Amino acid sequence: MIPYSCQSINQEDINEVVRVLQSSHLTQGKEVELFEEALCAYLGVKHAITFNSATSALLTAYSVAGISQDDEIITSPISFVATSNMFVSLGAKPIWCDVRLDGNIDETGIEALITPQTKAIVPVDFAGKSVAIEKIKEIAEKHKLLIIEDAAHAFGSSIGGKKVGTFADMSIFSFHAIKPFTTGEGGCVVTDNEEFARQLRLFRSHGIVKKKLWNSDMQSMGHNFRLTEFAAALGRSQLGRLESFIAQREAIARYYDSVFAGHKLFGIIKLPENTRSSRHLYPILLNPSLHCVKEEIFEALQNKGLGVQVHYKPIYQNSFYKECFGEVRLDVAEDFYRSELSIPCHQEMSLEDAAFVAETLLEVLESYKHRACSF
Secondary structure: OEEOOOOOOOHHHHHHHHHHHOOOOOOOOOHHHHHHHHHHHHHOOOEEEEEOOHHHHHHHHHHHOOOOOOOEEEEOOOOOOHHHHHHHOOOOEEEEOOEOOOOOEOHHHOHHHOOOOEEEEEOEOHHHOOOOHHHHHHHHHHHOOEEEEEOOOOOOOEEOOEEOOOOOOEEEEEOEOOOOOOOEOOEEEEEOOHHHHHHHHHHOEOOEEEOOOOOEEEOOOOOEOOOOHHHHHHHHHHHOOHHHHHHHHHHHHHHHHHHHOOOOOEEEOOOOOOEEOOOOOEEEEEOHHHHHHHHHHHHHHHHOOEEOEOOOOOHHHOHHHHHHHOOOOOHHHHHHHHHEEEEOOOOOOOHHHHHHHHHHHHHHHHHHHHHOOOO
């Protein structure tokens, strides 16, 4: 089975983890600090605060932003549930903005959703392709709103040479195993705001500040969301190879682009010339004629060794969200969900693997075109 995404671990990574495992500190040592410094240097930001997961990072970012009961947060429904779960857990309400057919929030629909209760805009960089962040910033500045960017897919992505993570008030990245580089689990918040950075560090460690000798003081509410030392060592080692990882993902994506261009049964998502994507995912969009047989196509591809996946069921379709916030339907989000299929694209693949994926995909889709949906 060729998975849709996969980690790449080499002996250097293993040696770094073993080195830390044999050291005196498995947590709260120097490795996390070194990793955070490396993240700042790579992204060009002032502060990178690491966490034991991107979910913890999201909750912390929302908390230090002051999001609370009855606030409204404008966000995309095309994301993993954690994007919304973490502010809903603080009592805030999701206000769903429809998306474009690339999976990213449609920035032209944001302003009409703003009310006096709106606290923040939470865009999601789907598959590694950046949202229209400059236009979103204009809206946020006009209405004095925060931008908390869920960039979990987009570490290494850029617009005009400027890295994703340098545009928003706070940006959250994921270092989960299927992301372009990994700490196993893990994530971070990056920001240039000194006060946000101070509060983020405080919140991830019980709200406690060490005073003198044994004395410490819990100054605010917090949790244990710290990243381990050995995870940080793995992350720093992986970060050193990130450019080669993204280059391989890009080579595979470009191969797919050339093979799939103009296909009649599905479409691809193109990138603007001034952007770079981390290529966390390579989505294809099935034509409406194949929507009714999508489950069969999915199973057939998996049976032939392709670890395909669907990203994502709109968050508002989940039972919890229906019960809490009622029925919602956004036309493009619905179409995107019916159409989207993520095929394998990662640094452990060769171009021969990519050729197998492309050939298998085309063969399977051809076999289903005669069963096209009737409208």
